[in-house]
Amino acid sequence: MSLKRKPPAGNVRRVAAMGSNLRGTLTNKAGRIVQFESFAERSLLLRLERDHTVRDYASQPETFHSEEVPRYTPDFLVWKQDGCVEIHEVTRTERRKRAGHQAREQLASTICQTRGWRYVVHTETDLPQGYELSNLLSLVRYRPSVYRVEQLEETAICLLGERKMALSVLTREMVSQTGLPQPQVAASLCHALWHTYFMTNWQQPILLQASFTPQAQIWLANIENGVCS
Incomplete structure (x- = not known):
């Protein structure tokens, strides 16, 4: 499916073109249209799609705000078969050292903890390869x-x-x-x-x-x- 002006239902933003990054959409196991904006994100979706403990997942689910973080939209929201809910973020190891990135992770971790969710960060070290x-x-x-x-x-x-x-x-x-x-x-x-x-x-x-x-x-x-x- 080609990307259109509006994001798929349930997505707060449309994925952006950044240089030569791979971006696109797929229809997941639950029939939901999911966006990805890098090959790394695409590889994670392949794993989620095959993982029998995952019931459904969505992209660009919501935007978090705080005084330190004006705007942060995590990559994916994952619903597990056992009822657990997780926020998944795909990034690179070197980016996690930046102060702004650490503030985003802290914000997401706090929000997830409040909701009883789990916050998961993926880098090139644990993605499929x-x-x-x-x-x-x-x-x-x-x-x-x-x-x-x-x-x-x-x-x-x-x-x-x-x-x-x-x-x-x-x-x-x-x-x-x-x-x-x-x-x-x-x-x-x-x-x-x-x-x-x-x-x-x-x-x-x-x-x-x-x-x-x-x-x-x-x-x-x-x-x-x-x-x-």
Whole structure:
């Protein structure tokens, strides 16, 4: 979705163009339009989108004011599945040393504490990077439910049992057993990995040119009794 003059519903401001920064919008898991104004913010949204403990999140939620801070609009408001609410800010380590930035963080921390919320600051040290980031960027396209095939998930559970398997090997066995085309099987597995129906190591490459890498493995978080009966 391209940016328009007015910000999306629930946003107090429209993200600004700053140099060559990446900015844009996405529709999140709850159907909400969310803005981002840097690649760092985009990477955080990928993690929030995949995090099953996160129910919903919004961008540019409100503007804080104080005598020391004339105006501060934090990046994101996050609602967790357990009812907790968090304000998330994305910045860089060197910026946190500035007096003005420290005043903003103190203001936000105080407001969040008063409301029973949590204030979370992200920097380049804890945002997705390396293989985790490349995997998130590769698999995000498979998050829509159109890729989910429950029959294939049940087949994967039966084939996996209590062991780990290479994703490429599992895909071949599922194609052989179900007769479904390889692209559909692979897409279904990618969807299941994105939504944490199955586990994998996100710190290793998963996809390379739309094919599973030889080292990418898959396994069950919990064994489901009765599925294979």
